[in-house]
Amino acid sequence: MKEFLFAPMEGVTLAGYRAIHHRMFPGAVEYYTPFIAPDSNGSFRPKYLRELTADCGTLTVVPQLLVNRADAFCATAEKLCELGFREINLNAGCPSGTVFSKHKGAGMLLDLASLDAVLDGIYSHAGRIGYRVSIKTRMGVRSTEEFPAILEVYRKYPVSRLIVHARCREDYYRGEPDRTGFAAAVRGCPFPVVYNGDVRSAEDLAWLGSAAPQVDSVMIGRAAVANPALFRYLQTGEQLRLEELTAFHDELTETWLASGLSPVFTVERMKTLWTFMQELFPEAKREVKAVLKAKTMPDYRIAVGALFRSGSFRP
Ligand SMILES: Cc1cc2nc3c(=O)[nH]c(=O)nc-3n(C[C@H](O)[C@H](O)[C@H](O)COP(=O)(O)O)c2cc1C
Numbered sequence: 001m002k003e004f005l006f007a008p009m010e011g012v013t014l015a016g017y018r019a020i021h022h023r024m025f026p027g028a029v030e031y032y033t034p035f036i037a038p039d040s041n042g043s044f045r046p047k048y049l050r051e052l053t054a055d056c057g058t059l060t061v062v063p064q065l066l067v068n069r070a071d072a073f074c075a076t077a078e079k080l081c082e083l084g085f086r087e088i089n090l091n092a093g094c095p096s097g098t099v100f101s102k103h104k105g106a107g108m109l110l111d112l113a114s115l116d117a118v119l120d121g122i123y124s125h126a127g128r129i130g131y132r133v134s135i136k137t138r139m140g141v142r143s144t145e146e147f148p149a150i151l152e153v154y155r156k157y158p159v160s161r162l163i164v165h166a167r168c169r170e171d172y173y174r175g176e177p178d179r180t181g182f183a184a185a186v187r188g189c190p191f192p193v194v195y196n197g198d199v200r201s202a203e204d205l206a207w208l209g210s211a212a213p214q215v216d217s218v219m220i221g222r223a224a225v226a227n228p229a230l231f232r233y234l235q236t237g238e239q240l241r242l243e244e245l246t247a248f249h250d251e252l253t254e255t256w257l258a259s260g261l262s263p264v265f266t267v268e269r270m271k272t273l274w275t276f277m278q279e280l281f282p283e284a285k286r287e288v289k290a291v292l293k294a295k296t297m298p299d300y301r302i303a304v305g306a307l308f309r310s311g312s313f314r315p
Contacts, residue, residue: 002205003029003162004231005194007221008064008089008136009271010034014254015051022059026247027231028224029217030078031059032136032163035091035105042075052083064089064136068104068114071272072122077122087160090122092137094167106138106169109150116153120209123157132160136196136219139185140168144178147185155190162186163194163219173222178264183211194219202234226278227315240315245280270300283312 006021006028007040012022018031021152033051038044050061065088067073071161077088092115095106100128108115126133135154140146144167154162164186168179177197193215195208200223206313208215225232228248229240250271254264271292287307294300 001233002208002216002218004030004224004234005029005217006224007196008032008034008091009221009225011269012225012276014269016259017057017252020180020248020251020255021228022243024251025228027115027233027235029060030076031061032089032219033061033063035064035313036076036092037066037104038072038076040049040069040075042072042079044076046074048245051278052080052085057312061085062087062089062134064091064117064188066091066094066099066104067109068102068118068250070118071123072205073118077125077130077133077245081129086130087132087134088126089136089163092135093165093169095138095172100169104140109138109141109146109169112153114151116152117154119153119157133157134161134163135159136165137162138165138167139178139181142168142170144168144181147181151185151189158193158257161192161194161217162189163196165195166195179207179211181188183208183215185211190215192217196221199223200230205234222276226279227277229315242313245277245313249304253308257297259312264295267294267297267300270304280315281307281310281312282314284310287312 004027013031013034036048063085065073065076080088088285089146091105092108099105103110122133127224137150140150163169165180166182182195194217195212195215196219199218199220210217218232227240228245232238253266253270257263274291281288286306287310290303291307294303
């Protein structure tokens with residue numbers, strides 16, 4: 001049995017989402033936060049702090065940092081340690097143009113000597129202070145064939161977990177992940193490796209189990225947002241029920257409204273979720289369109305009610 005980690009997704013897997021998901025659909029052992037981008041002194045905006053200090057209860061949250069300098073990482077890490085976090089994740093995978101052009105995210109993979117120098121600073125500090133550092137990486141910038149050279153750099157450090165999104169930066173989120181290249185490259189890795197990229201079925205897990213048997217953790221993002229019961233389904237075969245989805249949806253909506261988020265912003269946040277969850281209603285094109293077009297909370301509630309009653313729920 002593989003263990004599951006919930007992938008970071010900016011604008012989606014926020015604190016409120018994580019807490020409600022974990023309570024209603026336990027199954028992920030860890031939730032990674034969407035990236036936090038501190039400035040060079042390690043300061044970060046209050047919105048990030050609010051997200052991090054929200055009551056986590058029994059769920060394990062790993063904060064993720066998007067930085068390309070060891071000093072900024074270390075200054076932020078000290079603040080996160082004061083908040084009680086003991087593992088911090090480095091984002092070496094974000095493909096977005098604005099991030100990449102600053103040599104952050106997947107941009108860190110452009111120059112392996114600089115990557116090495118940054119990791120040297122980070123891991124020396126982590127060793128002195130006593131926290132773990134995991135890395136979430138792409139397999140390359142232009143091609144996944146760059147991965148063995150990137151891995152050589154990672155292998156020099158006590159990486160607590162290496163999470164590999166099995167695509168290169170130029171693939172963004174499209175095309176097939178390079179599972180074969182992943183399985184070949186991570187054989188014999190000295191640290192725990194986590195597979196990430198398009199896992200949505202028992203067949204995907206079976207493939208991983210035979211091609212990369214030493215990889216016992218899988219990170220899932222889009223498919224788990226599309227079907228919040230996915231981890232349970234993969235573990236036990238028990239499918240999502242419509243009444244569970246309705247309860248999950250209603251609690252998220254009411255939690256965001258109660259947190260002071262305006263109705264208009266709450267509608268926008270819920271619509272972002274529906275861009276993934278719409279696949280649960282493959283034959284309700286008209287109802288889905290009305291949900292995604294709604295601008296006000298009353299219109300949104302009417303549209304979502306019609307979608308739930310459409311009779312086309314197919315998890
Ligand atoms: C809307 C969206 C936001 C994302 N935000 C982040 C992020 O903040 N940090 C990160 O490391 N990856 C981020 N990702 C990438 C996912 O964590 C994951 O690596 C990717 O979607 C592949 O996994 P999947 O096929 O299971 O979704 C994001 C992906 C999407 C689609």
